[in-house]
Amino acid sequence: MLLSEQxxxxxxxxxxxxxxxxxxxTAGIKFFPPHPILMERGQGSKLYDxxxxxxxxxxxxxxxxxxxxxxxxxxxxxxxxMQEAGTTIFGTPHRMETVMAEKLIDxxxxxxxxxxxxxxxxxTLLSIRMAMAYTGKGKLAKFEGHYHGGYDQVLLSVxxxxxxxxPSDRPHVVPESKGIPDYYVENTIxxxxxxxxxxxxxxxxxxxxxxxxxxxxxxxxxxxxESAFLKxxxxxxxxxxxxLIFDEVKTGFRISLGGAQQAYGVTPDLTALGKVLGxxxxxxxxxxxxxxxxxxxxxxxxxxxxxxxxxxxxAEVLFHSGTYNGHPTILAAGLATIGILExxxxxxQLFARTQSLRQGLxxxxxxxxxxxxxxxxxxxxxxILTDQPIRNYxxxxxxxxxxxxxxxxxxxKLGIYTKPLNRYSMAVxxxxxxxxxxxxxxxxxxxxxxx
Ligand code: PMP
Numbered sequence: 001m002l003l004s005e006q007x008x009x010x011x012x013x014x015x016x017x018x019x020x021x022x023x024x025x026t027a028g029i030k031f032f033p034p035h036p037i038l039m040e041r042g043q044g045s046k047l048y049d050x051x052x053x054x055x056x057x058x059x060x061x062x063x064x065x066x067x068x069x070x071x072x073x074x075x076x077x078x079x080x081x082m083q084e085a086g087t088t089i090f091g092t093p094h095r096m097e098t099v100m101a102e103k104l105i106d107x108x109x110x111x112x113x114x115x116x117x118x119x120x121x122x123x124t125l126l127s128i129r130m131a132m133a134y135t136g137k138g139k140l141a142k143f144e145g146h147y148h149g150g151y152d153q154v155l156l157s158v159x160x161x162x163x164x165x166x167p168s169d170r171p172h173v174v175p176e177s178k179g180i181p182d183y184y185v186e187n188t189i190x191x192x193x194x195x196x197x198x199x200x201x202x203x204x205x206x207x208x209x210x211x212x213x214x215x216x217x218x219x220x221x222x223x224x225x226e227s228a229f230l231k232x233x234x235x236x237x238x239x240x241x242x243x244l245i246f247d248e249v250k251t252g253f254r255i256s257l258g259g260a261q262q263a264y265g266v267t268p269d270l271t272a273l274g275k276v277l278g279x280x281x282x283x284x285x286x287x288x289x290x291x292x293x294x295x296x297x298x299x300x301x302x303x304x305x306x307x308x309x310x311x312x313x314x315a316e317v318l319f320h321s322g323t324y325n326g327h328p329t330i331l332a333a334g335l336a337t338i339g340i341l342e343x344x345x346x347x348x349q350l351f352a353r354t355q356s357l358r359q360g361l362x363x364x365x366x367x368x369x370x371x372x373x374x375x376x377x378x379x380x381x382x383x384i385l386t387d388q389p390i391r392n393y394x395x396x397x398x399x400x401x402x403x404x405x406x407x408x409x410x411x412x413k414l415g416i417y418t419k420p421l422n423r424y425s426m427a428v429x430x431x432x433x434x435x436x437x438x439x440x441x442x443x444x445x446x447x448x449x450x451x
Pocket of ligand 1: 119120148183250274
């Protein structure tokens with residue numbers, strides 16, 4: 001079945017892809033039925049598919065492209081870096097690693113030192129290992145509905161079927177993929193987001209075993225932690241000797257230049273970054289308190305290959321490596337992107353445009369008599385078809401997602417791109433004209449689903 005007559009090449013190319021790539025997609029989340037739309041070109045706020053259709057892009061590579069597609073300053077920085085360096089990567093330490101680290105230390109209250117990784121996934125993974133190495137404890141506490149990357153340790157209770165997920169104030173651990181060893185189910189504690197009382201009770205019970213609590217300070221990038229909840233969580237973790245890790249892969253540079261931690265005035269022990277940091281290239285970073293970060297420093301010239309850990313069975317150092325860590329070309333793209341965001345008024349305009357789109361959408365749905373709210377902060381929001389408060393993962397089930405999905409499919413045909421049911425991320429290049437066109441498309445999409 002075809003999504004639309006206008007998208008016949010997408011279907012043809014997707015069918016070809018399915019013969020050589022399982023399910024035709026390189027990440028499970030990139031699929032939606034009957035077939036995803038294959039893109040060929042991007043420019044500014046727009047994407048163009050293989051059939052030549054134009055879309056205003058609100059997916060923005062899951063939030064990574066805050067400067068939009070092909071921003072000239074990012075392109076120039078990448079080319080300049082490669083030309084000056086005469087290579088794509090040195091494979092040795094280089095100066096830009098320090099320049100970016102200093103920038104992150106300047107912007108993020110919780111960052112005193114930095115290590116780089118190649119993705120957001122690797123950043124959360126490293127932050128958890130650091131927390132375990134530093135505290136000497138072996139369990140992790142995470143929140144229901146929170147995503148930290150697709151690996152065994154955290155691919156638990158991200159999008160659980162609520163029948164399996166247990167009581168809301170004592171959620172069960174639900175593996176989200178085949179192939180996750182029981183070990184992780186047994187050594188992970190699931191917490192209820194925005195429920196401080198229940199979170200505190202669970203953490204007190206497991207205090208001696210839990211190395212860290214990891215969370216998205218804004219779940220999925222759009223459900224904000226309540227301020228009292230986040231402050232309370234900081235106080236409890238500090239009291240109990242549990243490290244607090246903010247996964248700011250999505251919220252970094254998007255809620256404020258210094259992420260959610262700056263916006264809330266709550267300082268975590270460790271922070272995971274990614275997405276915007278790479279200016280559209282794969283990157284991640286962990287930052288945090290010096291004392292904790294130093295667990296990853298080679299000691300006395302010892303790394304895993306010289307420490308003899310494998311022989312004695314007792315590691316002396318925390319191992320962290322990666323062929324491409326601190327990639328100079330990628331850091332150049334990231335620094336250029338941060339530079340764009342630091343231009344006078346850039347963040348203010350981004351937030352104002354986001355607010356104007358949210359307000360406009362709320363008006364459109366009201367005019368059509370559809371119960372709806374936008375939920376979000378900074379430059380990310382979601383459209384939720386319910387008037388009930390949205391405070392956590394389970395609240396999302398109250399929304400009319402079936403209607404939202406129908407509208408989203410019509411929007412694709414009308415040139416508004418986000419994956420059906422996905423959140424909206426804004427870029428500094430979205431214009432007033434884009435917003436006006438988006439609002440008109442929503443009007444038309446609603447008319448069509450009602451026909
Ligand atoms: N944490 C959060 C909050 C994320 O949104 C994501 C990506 N969606 C990740 C971690 C994983 O990042 P990556 O896809 O770069 O591995």
